[in-house]
Amino acid sequence: MLAGPIFSREALTAPRQLNHYLLRSGYIAALLVLIYTAAQATFGFREIRNAGDMAQFGTFVFDVLAFVQLSLAMAAALLFGSSNVAQEKDRRTLILLLMTDLRNHELVVGKLLAGLLAVLMLIGVSLPVFCLLRMMGGITLNQVLWIEVLCLTAALAAGAWGSLVAFWRDKTFQTLAISVLGLVIFIGVVEGAATLAASGTTAGRILGMLNPYRALLDLLHPLSRQPDAIVPTVAAWGSVLALLAISVSLSALTIYKVRLWNPSRFVFEQAKKKEEQAEVRKQARTVWNTPIIWREICTRAYGRKILLIKFAYLIMSALTLLAVAQADSEGMVLGMLGQSAFAFVGLSILSLLLTNAQAVTAFTSERDGQTLELLLVTEVTAPEFIYGKLGGILYNTKELIAVPLIFLGWFLAQGQLTLENTIYIGLGFVTLSLFAAMLGLHAGLTYDNSRTAIANSLGTMFFLFVGIFICMVLMIEARASYEMQLIPFLVFILGGALGLWASLTHKNPSSAFLLASAVLPFCTFYAIASYLLGATLGVALFVVVAYGFTTIAMLVPAVSEFDVALGRTTHGRG
Template sequence: MLAGPLFSREALTVPRQLTHFLIRSGYIAALFVLMYTAAQTTFGWQQVRNLGDIARFGQLVFQVFAVVQLALMLFFAVLFAAGNVAQEKDRRTMLLLLMTDLRDRELVLGKLTASLLLPIVLLSVSIPVFVIVQLLGGVSLAQIGCAIAISAAAGLAAGSWGSLVAFWRDKTFQTLAISLIGIVIYMGLVEGILAAIGSVSNVALVVGAFNPFRAMLRVLDPLNVAGGVSFVQVASMSTAALTFLAIAIVAVTILRVRVWNPSRTLGDLATMDEKDRGVVRPPRPVWNSPIIWREMMTKAYGRKIFVIKLAYLVIAAAAFYVVLTTPAGSALVLGMISPIGAAFVALSLLTMMLVNAQGVTALTSERDAGTLELLLVTDISAKEFIFGKLGGVLFNSKELILTPLLFIIWYMFQGVLSVENFVYVTIGFISLVVFAAMLGLHSGLSYSISRIAIVNSLGTMFFLFVGIFICMILILQARSSFGLQLPSFLVFILGGSLGLWASLTHRNPSPALTLAAGILPFCTFYAITSFLLGQTLGVCLFVVAAYGFTTIAMLIPAVSEYDSALGRTEMPKG
């Protein structure tokens, strides 16, 4: 009743779609595949009769499930909420919603709850899997309840933030970028306050409750009673704090929704007098390639794009400060990478997510605004369009790309990184950035619905990073028995290949894309093992080969089978 007809429509129509059931069953299947891989990595093919070993395995699986599910809830909640509203603005249907008799509360809550429907369903169907893990031992029902509550509250807060940004900003890329960067800045701000005031006071306990990952780590360590506070109390405080934050964000959105919408651009246009309407600007010289000219010389992604870059530079400065203040010889992060390397990896991942978001919105914005069809009837060739868009994405992201490169240049001059490894890291990083940009364009071409294209593109990047993280954790868990447990990773890798194949070949399957989906997870797995063994050349070669081939496999059909890539013609059969 509070959400109104928008949520009611979503709740009635979504269960009728086959994909809804496939996603639910696929999520549960992925959890069981992950559990099987962890079991094979931990025990291998030997029979285990020791209850203590089984309980330790249950604890390990619960830790992986809880952290991964929390990350999934945060990412997809903010992505769905922001993309749902941004699509309405791109299609100019937000004005129609504002003209109806929907109350502000119904509009905001309806869009928010409709966006969070799928994440909440996936969170709910995961509860039986957690209960099965509890039967193994090492985990209590109280821990499971706390983990689910923290994930739900964090998803609600993240979705509320994405909804606020989407109602506030007009351009889809700005919405996605501000939403993602805002979460990173929020986490850093909470940790910065804790570092300033210490972590033993009552104020620190309250501030720490606003970081869901900190609360989740306390749940995963139930015997830790620091400050005389149990994990149940910490989880309750975190759930309450995040819920209060979500309510505050939603309240602000409801109060400002009709101030932000219709946008100020439309408002200014409506108030122009007749004299101003008659003013004609002198024509601007256009290059021979109008697509790249528009991407580089106009404000195609909004007038506030510099704010996003400034926020990214603030994050980079904070990461640089952390690196400078970290004492030499500090412990490896998660037992895998040094704090200096972790800072570079974090910035690189954020860069690739933003580049991917700009790549997919470069196509979806054109389609929703109705300008893509106009471009298709001009004499602009496929090469001009695709390379123009790709070059524009990389040009507009130049500050985001150069910042991590400056980091590793500084590492090289400090002696942390050799010249040889600097070359390897630079080549690998550039290959991944180009892959992220091309994946965004490929998703924009493959999916006719903008929201699905955005979710598919960013979701593919996110699952790729999560898969790499999980794989590294399991390899470290296997340790000396890794050689014997190597076949157990095949199920995990094959699952990744299948998901990547479904994403890349959605509209126009090809042997090259099928081959790319098959070899990329295997090459990534080899690169991970080479990195953990210190074989830097192997990492560079396999990253460049796998991701470079996948980039070319997406690029060639886009420029050679242009109409087919857009779904304007049917691919020949046979």
């Protein structure tokens, strides 16, 4: 096989695991629950007598599910494609693979497809659900098939990019941050260039093919691109071929460079430093009384390229601010947010994802580097470790957290926000930043496997944002009161509560986690409904209380659980 024995082993062992069937059935159940929730929010309990209403509803739900699946496929492919290789580097097993007789393409393509196996499976099992929506009317089979192909090629391109970065960089946080920033910058640059070139020009059409979301909109609404056509053509050959070309190009570059990048020069630098230290005695550095936070702040624990990551984020933020400032009109995006507000939300989400990635890798790098065991013979206490890691995470991501707050200050100076609303939004964002940092540490403590910890931590953040987006879209579509909306959304909320509870209580169940899992989705729903109704204080209050309580619920057992891991607990000793 082209993919070699790495993918063959993954393809043979994955179906034997229970998680494979739970993931497959859970994804279908989530889609069906979403369809049911949308139906109840749109029609309520009244009988549907008009075929046109059913077709319009099918089109609306299909649009939402297609957008969610494309975003999910790209995010999961990026995460699995990069973390599958980063885990090998952290455990020092990639060098062993390089010492075997595996060819370059077997190593690169095998790792890529092995990481994307779950994503390809989810895309495949969604086909019957989309075909079910087709029976409602308003959707053609060509639309269903082309969207599945688009999701597949977009996942391959995202996974190939994540795999390239993972083979290139050594530190897991660098890999995740560069992968996410690279994908966001690519889509932003392509969309901006296509907009400037105009969609009617040849350059605009070519650039538009590189953006999978623009191709998705063309497939969902073909008449908007072909207004004069009696029977519009539903196809996305240009985007599919362009994404395949990107996938092949990135994979080919990775295959060519894999043995030049690995083993990295960091391995040889370590050996050289050991030889130099044997000859030259260097002056020892002064360590603080709290060594954990000293290591996080005063050393390059996450590599030198973290400065370039921050610089890229700042440049992207500056360009976003410039684009918002030069916008002629404040148009609404998806009927929910203005352009400036949408830019702020986008940068905030990216900041929260990078903060969460920094947090989870801050712990998993200790375990994979086999330095966590060294703490067993030191006098470092559990509070010193946890609070030191949190302080280091917030320090290393201070620029990422400061940029959205600077945006708020600019909105206040421009008169787009009042001082009261600026304080509310700032408090909510700071609370979410603390929640993202603590969630990453909690996932690192809870899951022994680094790849699983990273997937659960970033996956929880991703599904939180996707759930909020879906909830807002359905509320706008329903146009009902809060009391009428709560009943159809109960199943959707309970599903989110169950997923959050399963993630938080994987290793250390507690009544606080149960309460947080039950309260947080309801408070989030109330905050969304209050925002759409024009409230301000209620939104900030429920966000701060719900996510602040969940953060504390993760912080308290994190200290005690780490104390047990250190073996310094007195429980059960005579």
